[in-house]
Ligand SMILES: O=P(O)(O)OC[C@H]1O[C@H](OP(=O)(O)OP(=O)(O)O)[C@H](O)[C@@H]1O
Ligand SMILES: O=c1cc[nH]c(=O)[nH]1
């Protein structure tokens with residue numbers, strides 16, 4: 001599985017702000033947005049473009065636009081913190097939504113929202129979720145996409161655990177990962193170590 005770790009100094013700086021337990025909700029959301037910008041920028045680096053003639057005030061030249069605007073799919077709640085920034089960078093993208101809550105005992109994702117286009121064939125999909133821990137939530141989401149014909153899925157995560165990456169790889173699903181860090185491991189409660197805690201709670205408050 002293709003896994004790209006964005007090692008840029010500014011990405012490291014924003015991720016450090018998110019990891020820091022002293023960072024409050026507002027600053028956490030701001031850092032998540034800024035890091036999302038960098039992750040999307042890297043994720044689209046090789047995206048196919050269509051050239052079309054345009055006129056600058058000085059001369060005729062080529063303009064470019066994305067050949068295949070993606071579907072963006074934030075996984076609620078935490079992925080919502082990435083959605084607006086990703087949409088600003090790719091305004092021509094469409095957005096779908098998946099809502100999942102991980103059971104704290106079993107670590108299994110419980111679905112509560114699914115709002116996706118029926119046909120995703122020939123359309124790249126970017127799944128937005130800050131945390132890839134056991135990988136259960138991401139596998140669940142990508143299965144929903146593949147059922148609708150998706151063959152080109154990118155998981156955009158701020159932090160990934162080796163266990164989640166292994167699970168995604170072994171799933172055989174058509175996915176690549178763009179992340180700012182592959183952390184050390186999961187702890188006995190299924191949290192990423194060192195991680196940043198519960199991303200949804202840090203961005204929006206505990207539920
Ligand atoms: O890889 P996994 O083990 O499935 O864990 C990762 C999931 O856990 C978090 O969501 P959570 O269930 O806490 O929901 P929330 O965003 O509403 O807090 C996170 O945003 C992922 O969706
Ligand atoms: O460390 C973790 C693991 C799952 N979900 C989170 O928000 N954080």
Ligand SMILES: [Mg+2]
Nearest residue numbers: 198199200201
């Ligand atoms: Mg949470």
